[in-house]
Amino acid sequence: MPAAFKGWTHHLFTLPRARPSRDKKCSDDRPLAPVIQEFQQLIEDDPELFMYFHTMFDEVRRPNGDIDYVDDYKELMKALDRIITQAPGFGGVNNLVTGVPMYAVLAPFCNTPSGYSIFTNPKVNAQLHKIFDVWAAFLVSPESRYVLTTNEKCWFSPVAIDVMSQRLGTSFYDAWVCRDSDPDKHYGFTSWDDFFTRRFRPHLREVVDPDNPDIITAPCEAYFHTIQSNVRAVDKFWIKGNSYSLSHVFNHDPFTPLFVGGTVYQGILSSLDYHRWHSPVDGIVRKTRLIPGTYYAARLDNDRDPDIVSRSQDFVTAIAARALIFIESDNPMIGLMCFVAVGLGEVSTCEIMVKEGDRLKKGDELGSFHFGGSTHCLVFRPRVSLKPFSHVQPGTLQNLNSNIFYIEKGTDSN
Template sequence: MSPSLYVPSHGRWVVNKPAVLDGWTYGQRTLPRAQQPRDKKAISNDRKLAPVIEEFQQLIEDDPELFMHFHRMFDEVQRQNSELNHVYSYKELMVALDRIITQAPRFGGASNLVMGVPMYAVLAPFCNTPSGYSVFTNPKVNAQLHKIFDVWTEFLVSPESCYVLSTNEQCWFSPMALDVMSQRLGTSFYDAWVCRDSDPNKHYGFTSWDDFFTRRFRPQMREVLDPDNPNLITAACEAYVHTIQSNVRALDKFWIKGHTYSLSHIFNHDPFTPLFVGGTVYQGILSSLDYHHWHSPVDGIVRKTCLIPGTYYAARLDSDPDPDVVSRSQDFVTAVAARALIFIESDNPVIGLMCFVAVGLGEVSTCEITVKEGDRLKKGDDLGSFHFGGSTHCLVFRPQTPLKPFPHVQPGTVQNVNSNIFYIEGGSEKN
């Protein structure tokens, strides 16, 4: 494998090149509608737009406030190169979105990952504008985006979406794609992941884009170390560490940088919230190329699960020219984005009740919980998974839990799922 090919994403989803994003958006607008959709009635080439996109456009035009914000966000976005062909209006944006939902995400190359999250790649330049913030926090817009995602999902779970699971250029089993996906794992794609077939020309046996996106590691890849030690807490996801913060408040100004976590908003005012005030939050962001299942960080019993609806592309505004503002808003989105909560009572009373928070960002952002109240868990047991979109997650602990992170657990580092990330002070520190 060529070491020069692998460009780590560090949790980002789109390339730091505004001109590339502008060109990508324009390219989507000019593409013919793809032929792969399963639902030919819902998305057909004899219509100008898919019905769900027409409905979105009508929503914009019928609501005077939305109509104003959609116009203004095009004026507010920073243009880096006036010679490029940009998308300059909400109608052109609707055409780009219409084309995207007829396609499966493609591999974009080692240094250009915009195709893995194509809808966010189109919307990213607008997310960091005042009017874009108003648009992407609007409940009507998020409800309509959910409808759009539902239509797209029908295609992404269908066999027709396998056309991107081939050895062709910009497909996920091309030589470059396999090289990029294999380098960090240190082994071949086939040896790392559970495949139903050994032939990439047969999609390695994956039955759809979503089947590929939610692929699982082979058992030997991510084993729990020292599973019988109750004083060790393991990583729930394969993720880049964003931050570890203690003394977290019940209510805080989560929209202001430096005032990061607001527990009441993260938990949607759940009755368990007071138990965690003053506690610790560990947060990590998943790469679009990596593993998207969640695993229990402790032995224990599931006390409660819930799904919370929310935003998909809202971000904390800043002056950074890097277009990937949502990836920079990891703490902010825990309070506003669509998310799942899984409260687990550890068998170790020193740990006690803790919570896993899955936060879906962008694209379909589906959080699928596969455990239920009363289930008994061992460290490493499956909790659920993300589907389709980018994602981040948190582990939240009570203030009484004497957590200590291992020295290797630092912001910006990758922590493998099921690896030891915390130990209980006074307990075993074996790693």
Template structure:
């Protein structure tokens, strides 16, 4: 049965949480306690002094990479940022977090931990799901404070976060990051990790006989490709069938989307003007439909075209990295509950695709980086600098680097979408499964078909 646009009900199905960080706060606390202990031991040994990362810790700047030193200088000289970066940690109290005493008690501790991660840390596997977002964990509770909300919207500070994340990305693309691509208990080819990623050898392009399974870096492993035929395209010759663009879990489905809306409130409506950065095509989607889905750290992280058509415009929009809305209240896995909000403010990629099917016409794919997912990469051969670029349904169009993320598909008003039952069930199932890449997501119901 078709589901037409609801003029008075913008959300057809409630949004759900994407399990961005582990549900059990004890696991997050243990992970961060272990990181703090590792850093304390490293600097105690190197500096031949006792290093204790508590609220009394005084950080010598010469312990830091020059980039982190510059960032700290910005925070120190700007009175507003200085206040915000101090208070966003002091505002985190025992009543706000179930982890007892707040673990990160100053921005100096934050800078030292970020410095350590940026220079030589790659995500290790663990059984409780915290595998890819170390800086997110460091900032998890401070993001949800009044001063944190303001601090992570500051453009100058965001520019530095981008530089930090890009430098960490350089390490994750280096051969040195392969130290986690081993068969040790915390390695990605150990017994526990392979149980969490069953059929890895059968599904992904790899060489188990080669060092690190043939991957040249942690990022090379992260953006691994499926083997040919592993995710077949649903109904490749039926132009009315729209496929899943990512291996992902449905998060939200809204109809009658507005040009401008209150995206920062608890309901987190989509505001097209801000989401698409006032693109010339924005008005065509007013009153249309948005489907949003979430990718976890263990998912496949490349994007594929959901339709046959032509890419007529594709570009990146700079934005925030750790901003979360205060309206959702306490968020144990921030910005998990803010996934609708970040579509308007986070760093993202936008691709407009003109479908071969006139019943679809112009649609839009938006890839949104969450927290340290700082790189949304559009395949360079599909950027239409010299005219539209053809894409086939199921063809790779881009990828995320370095962590879990979220994405949206936008459709114009009048496109009558019948979403597959597996998609609809995922909104209400307490333990839903991912919608597989290239699986049938929805069908366009044209006149004379359906009711």
């Protein structure tokens, strides 16, 4: 287990199982939260899950028998119980724990055969959703602001502010819409979630060429992952190299056949950055859908780095909780396209803010992620002649509303 994970789990088990409000009625020997008790009961009542939750630990156990603080499923329940009483703190720019503490505990198990069986199990994902609902109630409350201070490992500490400012090339206050200029007053943010879903100030990410219908802009502040053409209706999405299975990505939506043979663009969002989605084209919303799915399932590999979910970006588009927004572009050479928001880990709530029939301008807000990690796709129909701009290279940050594609003249998507 990497030092960041080990340090986090050690720190986690030194924390009292209590709300940060320091409720004196909550002590470390109190029972597990009801939703965690329900999870433990689910494991113990289901013989298949009970077996997997034992073999999962065997599959990550070191030769000397240790697994760094979380030794069995009961210890795991205690860890989850503590996590849902806390708001995510700042661990550093390269620290996986930052913003995703539950994934930090679960990640070593995600790349095991038993872990795969657990995290693809519908009953487990339904229970995780219940746990996230309880945690979310805390993360939208004022009590969650205890990490929005200038204290060490908090989001307005000098180190955190410096990291966030360097990423944007300007001061935190100049970059983000704040209700107050004083970090000691949480910059006016009302909760952890209010901070997580913070908005850019209007001047920071303006659409460069808003009246050019042949340019498609980045819908999110995200690192470019891949572009794949000639995508299939049904493919072996669990095998690397067979990335996108459109029927599964769209959950068998009637629009699916229109996109077979088309192109998928995918980008990855960081927990440190902006988490809202914006329209990449002018057009009309034709349909929206929220699709339930997994949270921590990943494509198994032999990489020793435990951050397997980040290596499974294309895989999760077919199985993770996600939102679909179908947009009919005003440009007939683009036509119907789809924005896909995919929630990864933690709460990963996808909130759609538009509805069928809404008229959109390029850069208009579509919705947002809440609480956790995330990725997104743009899906285009075949015969849309997409040409990426030269700066769209794997691993590069594509700023929100920046130009990512242009349409070659003389082509037609119909």
